[in-house]
Amino acid sequence: MKIRISSLAFLLTFQCxxxxxxxxxxxxxxxxxxxxxxxxxxxIDDAKRYRDERYxxxxxxxxxxxxxxxxxxxxxxxxxxxxxxxFRVTSTTNGFWARSQKITDERISELxxxxxxxxxxxxxxxHGEYIPIENNKRxxxxxxxxxxxxxxxxxxxHSTKNIGSLYDTLGESLINVKHVVAPCLPAGAxxxxxxxxxxx
Numbered sequence: 283m284k285i286r287i288s289s290l291a292f293l294l295t296f297q298c299x300x301x302x303x304x305x306x307x308x309x310x311x312x313x314x315x316x317x318x319x320x321x322x323x324x325x326i327d328d329a330k331r332y333r334d335e336r337y338x339x340x341x342x343x344x345x346x347x348x349x350x351x352x353x354x355x356x357x358x359x360x361x362x363x364x365x366x367x368x369f370r371v372t373s374t375t376n377g378f379w380a381r382s383q384k385i386t387d388e389r390i391s392e393l394x395x396x397x398x399x400x401x402x403x404x405x406x407x408x409h410g411e412y413i414p415i416e417n418n419k420r421x422x423x424x425x426x427x428x429x430x431x432x433x434x435x436x437x438x439x440h441s442t443k444n445i446g447s448l449y450d451t452l453g454e455s456l457i458n459v460k461h462v463v464a465p466c467l468p469a470g471a472x473x474x475x476x477x478x479x480x481x482x
Contacts, residue, residue: 289342
């Protein structure tokens with residue numbers, strides 16, 4: 283049976299501005315591990331060759347972390363690099379950098395020009411301890427302005443599943459924005475910070 287491969291994902295760094303108690307990778311401000319740009323470029327070039335020769339469904343490259351926007355220049359470069367090789371490029375962020383609408387518009391515009399197809403936001407009660415929800419609202423509005431697809435994901439446990447307050451704050455900006463909800467997994471930081479009874 284032929285394996286169907288449709289996407290390729292990179293953790294640009296394990297460093298993050300947040301230290302979420304449920305993070306499956308255990309990312310934090312103290313983590314220093316990164317993936318070299320040259321290594322990522324080689325893998326993308328190899329993936330293009332595999333796609334052209336054997337795996338025609340391999341069409342998406344995702345860049346995440348940690349927090350990939352901590353290496354913004356590398357992120358911007360890699361988005362363009364992958365886009366020029368025919369990949370649909372996405373990135374995931376917690377939104378720490380969207381401190382003003384001006385900065386947010388500038389970065390989303392740059393990423394759009396480089397070839398970013400979608401930006402995914404991590405928004406839940408865990409991230410809310412570190413990231414103002416207003417930051418994510420700015421990103422959603424900028425993504426719509428620059429025609430970049432946008433969605434947000436929430437990780438929940440029994441004690442953090444009431445996320446209605448997020449909808450109240452984000453309001454009408456959520457129109458046409460996909461929301462993916464996933465149960466917290468007993469991996470990474472969650473193994474130490476989430477009780478067995480709290481997993482869904």
